[in-house]
Amino acid sequence: MSADALVIGGTRFIGRHLVDELLDHDYAVTTFTRGESENPFAEDDRVSEVHGDRTERDDLERARDAVDPAVVIDTCAYFPAEVEAATELFADVEAYVYISSGSAYDAPDVPMRENETPLHDCTPEQATEDAAETYGPRKAEGDRLIAAAAENGINAISVRPMLVYGPHDYTERFAYWTDRVAEYDEVVVPFDGDSLLHRVYVEDVASGLRIAAEEGEPGEAYNVADRNTFSLKRSLELAAEGLDTEVDIVEAGPTELADAGLEAVEFPLYTPSPAIAATEKLAELGWESTPPGVAVANAAQSHRANGLDGTENGPDRDAEQAVIDAVRGGE
Structure with missing residues (x-):
């Protein structure tokens, strides 16, 4: 496949592996970052970059206009307002993929299933509070915004990784x-x-994001985690x-x-x-884990x-x- 992809993020951990995954599948890639982290793709002429603050709507709009992407994958939307703005700005793309989290689930189901296990509620206060305790509720609200965008005809998809590990993991x-x-x-x-x-190897997150963009259904959420926990x-x-x-x-x-x-x-x-997520939904799209x-x-x-x-x-x-x-x- 040859298409223009915009990666919001793209130089640290998940985004870094995602760029490699997209390049391996013939995408032309542009990263949108603040430019504060070292860019591992600075010498790669297959990767373009746009600098700006994703929390500023004008900056995000400028990135959209510079790239005119077919696919947008958002690695760093941490607040519902950011998801809402992105789905509006990228309403016409072939796929907008939001990285949610297994933390969005609010039940100890074993396993947690995309269309069955309840998500956290999110109060207006939680939606803007940058705290570990509000991370799951904020991601869950982002998922609900993805579903709402799809109901309005936007090709928006959610991917929920469990705890991610692998090379370049700055959390250590x-x-x-x-x-x-x-x-x-x-x-x-x-x-x-x-x-x-339940964990997930970072390269498998990257491939899961690409496959969700190519094969996923608008409004759907897909867990991504090691198939063999x-x-x-x-x-x-x-x-x-x-x-x-x-x-x-x-x-x-x-x-x-x-x-x-x-x-x-x-x-x-x-x-x-145990914190276990079902993974067959993404696997049915052709995804495999390492x-x-x-x-x-x-x-x-x-x-x-x-x-x-x-x-x-x-x-x-x-x-x-x-x-x-x-x-x-x-x-």
Whole structure:
């Protein structure tokens, strides 16, 4: 396919992989960013760029007019007002794809399904509040605006990723674990390590966004997550394989954690209840996910090569060692 695509965002994490995905499928790509982050495509003459603030309607309109895109993929719409403005400005494109989130769901369904599991409500106050607690409600309201736009004849589509991991992840959530696996022989996991927080490899998010733009139905939402979900403990085992090392995974119960002054929720990617999303709806459009071993190995190797350690995302090593000592002392 040869078409003009405008990526709102496009230089950091999901957007960076998305640009590569679009280029691999013969799109002419333009990124729209503030120009404050390093542009990995600066030397690639296949990628154009427009600078501006996506919260400013005039800037977004200028980007639209400069590109006249067939496809718009919005990686950084965090407030409902931004989604509403974008669906108005891009009302005539072949596809406007909004990145929502699995956090939009407001029920512990296992799995969470696009047309069945309820979404968060969003109050007017939440719609404008930039806080972690309002993230899910804001994304859910964006989903409702996508559905409303489609009812008005706009080719608007929503994609809901679960927690995203992979190369260039500036959050460094998974990097915490790859650093532990690479640096230490023993690594603590809360309880039995079977915590199931559904994740999705970033390259699979990119392909899912493209496929949703090409094959998705206006007004529909599509979950995107690893087709074969795996536990936190299995993540560490796969990371060790990818880094060609070995790790002894130490399972710590509430007593051992408490002795070190820790709680399970302090460990990144831990969830007390399974958070799983159904993925067959996107798969029916032809989307596939990367095998877990390949995805985790790529993420782990990239984090190590780029010096990402995620140390600020979880307990420090002294606390972890105290847990290990408590577990070993009780054996």
